[in-house]
Amino acid sequence: xxxxxxxxxxxxxxxxxxxxxxxxxxxxxxxxxxxxxxxxxxxxxxxxxxxxxxxxxxxxxxxxxxxxxxxxxxxxxxxxx
Numbered sequence: 838x839x840x841x842x843x844x845x846x847x848x849x850x851x852x853x854x855x856x857x858x859x860x861x862x863x864x865x866x867x868x869x870x871x872x873x874x875x876x877x878x879x880x881x882x883x884x885x886x887x888x889x890x891x892x893x894x895x896x897x898x899x900x901x902x903x904x905x906x907x908x909x910x911x912x913x914x915x916x917x918x
Contacts, residue, residue, distance in 0.1 A: 842891050844882045851896070852904030857881040857916075858888055861907060877909040881916045 843860075845851055850861040860880045867873045882888060896902055 842888065844880070844888065844892075845895065849877075850904070850907045851892070852906055853884070853889075853892060854903075856884055858884055858892055859906070863907060863909060874911050875909045876911040877907070877913075879912055879914045881914060883916075883918050 844858050845860070847862065848860045849863040852859050852861070858881075860882070862878045862880075863875065864878075865873065865875055893902065896904065
């Protein structure tokens, strides 16, 4: 059995920057008294050869292999080496 890397597991979107592979988990918060928001919990994984290799095997058919960030109105970030 092949283990799915954490940067793909339960992600809404995954994209790559110069130094990181980013896992975006997106949600919607509705509120009758305040504004509704689309939020993102982003985890930035430092790029390594093994992460890049797995990323490229999963997303090799994308027109833009690096993907792109989906815009949200709020976000929180975590960084992982």
